[in-house]
Amino acid sequence: AQSVSQHNHHVILSEAASLELGCNYSYGGTVNLFWYVQYPGQHLQLLLKYFSGDPLVKGIKGFEAEFIKSKFSFNLRKPSVQWSDTAEYFCAVNAGSNYQLIWGAGTKLIIKP
Amino acid sequence: EAGVAQSPRYKIIEKRQSVAFWCNPISGHATLYWYQQILGQGPKLLIQFQNNGVVDDSQLPKDRFSAERLKGVDSTLKIQPAKLEDSAVYLCASSLSTGTGGGEQFFGPGTRLTVL
Numbered sequence: 001a002q003s004v005s006q007h008n009h010h011v012i013l014s015e016a017a018s019l020e021l022g023c024n025y026s027y028g029g030t031v032n033l034f035w036y037v038q039y040p041g042q043h044l045q046l047l048l049k050y051f052s053g054d055p056l057v058k059g060i061k062g063f064e065a066e067f068i069k070s071k072f073s074f075n076l077r078k079p080s081v082q083w084s085d086t087a088e089y090f091c092a093v094n095a096g097s098n099y100q101l102i103w104g105a106g107t108k109l110i111i112k113p
Numbered sequence: 114e115a116g117v118a119q120s121p122r123y124k125i126i127e128k129r130q131s132v133a134f135w136c137n138p139i140s141g142h143a144t145l146y147w148y149q150q151i152l153g154q155g156p157k158l159l160i161q162f163q164n165n166g167v168v169d170d171s172q173l174p175k176d177r178f179s180a181e182r183l184k185g186v187d188s189t190l191k192i193q194p195a196k197l198e199d200s201a202v203y204l205c206a207s208s209l210s211t212g213t214g215g216g217e218q219f220f221g222p223g224t225r226l227t228v229l
Contacts, residue, residue: 004155034217043116044156044204044220090155100169101218103155 002027004093006104013081014112021076021107023091033074034092034101035065044090050074061085083113115139117221119205125227131193134224138186138207144168146218147180147190148204156204162188192226200228 007022025031035047048059055067065076074091091104118137126132138145143164148156159178161168164185173180177196182188192199202225206218 009153036220043222044206046217046219049217092155100158100161101156103157105153105155 002093002095002102004091004102004104006089006091006107008107009105010108010110012110012112015083016080019076019078019081019085019109021089021091021109023074023076023104025072025074025091025093025102027072027093027095027102029095031093031095033065033067034094035059035063035074035076036090036092037087038090038106039087047076047089081109081111083111085109086111117205117207117219119203119221119224121224122222123225123227125229126195127229128197129194131191132195132226133189133191134203134205134226136188136190136205136221138188138205139219142207142209142219143185144208145182145188146204146206146208147188148206150202150204150223152201159190195226195228197228200226202226 003026005024033050036044037047038044047063048057048065050057050067058064063078065074067074088106088108090106092101094101117139120135124132145162147159149159150156159173160170160180162182165182178192180190202223204223205221208218
């Protein structure tokens with residue numbers, strides 16, 4: 001069965017630190033990859049997505065992610081985090097004919113001011 | 114562009130009661146999803162509609178959960194009777210026709226259900 005694994009459930013960083021959140025998936029075919037973010041009290045919103053082309057994709061608020069097909073990974077990065085990046089981050093993959101999203105369990109990121 | 118609307122935002126009920134949630138997707142989005150998100154977990158798909166037809170309801174507990182999407186626009190999700198383990202956030206999402214745009218989904222604010 002397809003699955004998505006996010007390596008860390010909780011991450012605590014200081015402002016200006018660099019961020020990398022891991023995401024691995026299990027599916028051998030063509031995939032579309034997403035990172036969604038949920039800020040406190042707000043709904044899920046798209047951070048960035050990969051469909052095809054350049055495996056390094058840039059999203060909103062300075063985030064980027066790199067698709068490494070050989071490693072089945074789609075890690076999220078930001079060179080310098082801000083307090084306002086405190087949120088929960090979800091990696092999701094869709095594959096198959098119904099284009100359903102398979103979700104990771106999420107990573108709660110806390111940025112200390 | 115208006116987003117996905119859901120109501121109510123919060124609901125508290127006692128076990129064995131019934132409850133209904135409503136969702137209005139983004140205009141023109143043919144595909145509608147209902148998810149259950151339990152605290153500390155990612156969203157779990159309950160049902161997927163394409164227009165007013167069901168694409169996948171394999172994870173919907175059909176003995177107590179039901180959903181419909183009349184006229185291919187608004188949708189309701191019902192739980193009857195509710196159990197304690199149904200306490201969760203119920204998310205509605207919509208997307209353009211299945212496969213279009215890679216399946217990017219747009220989410221509503223969710224309904225937080227507490228079953229006492």
